[in-house]
Amino acid sequence: MxxxxxxxxxxxxxxxxxxxxxxxxxxxxxxxxxxxxxxxxxxxxxxxxxxxxxxxxxxxxxxxxxxxxxxxxxxxxxxxxxxxxxxxxxxxxxxxxxxxxxxxxDRDSKMAQDLASAFRRHGLDESVVRQIPEHLASxxxxxxxxxxxxxxxxxxxxxxxxxxxxxxxxxxxxxxxxxxxxxxxxxxxxxxxxxxxxxxxxxxxxxxxxxxxxxxxxxxxxxxxxxxxxxxxxxxxxxxxxxxxxxxxxxxxxxRLKLMQDFVETEGRVSATEVCDHVFGKDLSIHNIRFALSETLAHLEYLRNNQQLEVERAGKRYFYVPAR
CATH class of the missing domain: 3.60.15.10 (Ribonuclease Z/Hydroxyacylglutathione hydrolase-like)
Structure with a gap:
């Protein structure tokens, strides 16, 4: 019915x-x-x-x-x-x-490579990063x-x-x-x-x-x-x-914003992946990792744009730190 x-x-x-x-x-x-x-x-x-x-x-x-x-x-x-x-x-x-x-x-899109590169910069393990192109193509x-x-x-x-x-x-x-x-x-x-x-x-x-x-x-x-x-x-x-x-x-x-900001301030310097693990847990499927890490980044960037956090670069890696 x-x-x-x-x-x-x-x-x-x-x-x-x-x-x-x-x-x-x-x-x-x-x-x-x-x-x-x-x-x-x-x-x-x-x-x-x-x-x-x-x-x-x-x-x-x-x-x-x-x-x-x-x-x-x-x-x-x-x-x-x-x-x-x-x-x-x-x-x-x-x-x-x-x-x-x-x-x-689109089959010739570079989104999978761009997303893999972004996740790599933010600390996602390489063994997981390598799964991104096949996952999106599916x-x-x-x-x-x-x-x-x-x-x-x-x-x-x-x-x-x-x-x-x-x-x-x-x-x-x-x-x-x-x-x-x-x-x-x-x-x-x-x-x-x-x-x-x-x-x-x-x-x-x-x-x-x-x-x-x-x-x-x-x-x-x-x-x-x-x-x-x-x-x-x-x-x-x-x-x-x-x-x-x-x-x-x-x-x-x-x-969720407070939870993430408090974690960064407590730890002092963390990757988005570490924040994601803290909020959403580990051992997620590739499908759920993609959404969890992307949602974590949305919240961290909101805080950064509001001058509540900053980003530091170390080589090719990005880390979030408390605002000075």
């Missing part, structure tokens, strides 16, 4: 990660059906879409567009395949995030083919099903992350901007936002005053405690 709220149908799609599921959404309209986020290009997710569409009595030809909150594989992966099946319907995404999809997942089949994009601008409006939504730029989790707001119902389609049970991963990647946690904290501040009765997020159930959840996540990051 699918969860449904008026015209919005929740579509749970399985993921082969510790995060077991993504929630995509169908917006049912008289003149067409809109998909928001797609899951991975894996047969398990594609089969779910076929089953859901059969249950709802619709076909690929009933789709009018695909809308993507951001470029991460679990949101973006099936967009190109579904676009082809649906006769070339528009795939809407921010320009920044389409560029980053190509940056991360995602490529899950997102190909890339869609032919139509770029969305923040502040514009878009039809999802039969209703008009405001397009809002909500960066932090991804540089070009978009959320969609129905002002009449005060409903927010939030993607990974705000999640009910876990905190969105805020990571610093090469060639992307240099201070993503600051961007995210500004997003929380900007969005806090928006009147929201329901949030439809990508991981976890629909929820209604919008302002409370914003405050909970803000406090979470403030606590």
């Amino acid at each position: 699918l969860n449904r709220w008026e015209d919005i149908v929740e579509v749970p799609l399985p993921l082969p990660f510790a995060l077991k599921e993504i929630k995509a959404y169908l917006f049912m309209g008289e003149n067409g059906v809109t998909i928001v986020d797609t899951g991975l290009n894996i047969e398990q997710d594609f089969t779910v879409w076929e089953s859901v569409m059969e249950e709802l009595g619709i076909t690929w030809s009933d789709l009018d567009k695909i809308v993507l909150t951001h470029y991460h594989p679990d949101h973006y992966g099936l967009a190109g395949r579904i676009q082809q099946l649906a006769g070339g319907i528009p795939v809407h995404i921010s320009q920044v995030d389409f560029q980053q999809a190509r940056l991360f997942w 995602f490529i089949p899950w997102i190909e083919p890339h869609p032919n994009p139509t770029f969305l601008r923040a502040g514009s409006k878009i039809q999802l099903g039969d209703r008009t939504y405001k397009v809002i730029h909500t960066p932090g989790h991804a540089d070009g992350h978009l959320s969609f707001y129905d002002p009449e119902r005060e409903w927010l389609i939030g993607g990974d901007f705000l999640l009910p049970r876990i905190t969105p991963n805020i990571s610093m990647w090469p060639n992307c936002d240099k201070n993503p946690l600051q961007s995210y904290m500004k997003t929380l501040e900007k969005m806090e005053s928006l009147p929201v009765k329901r949030v439809f997020s990508s991981h976890g159930p629909m929820f209604e405690n919008y302002q409370e959840r914003i405050e909970q996540i803000r406090r979470h990051h403030e606590g």
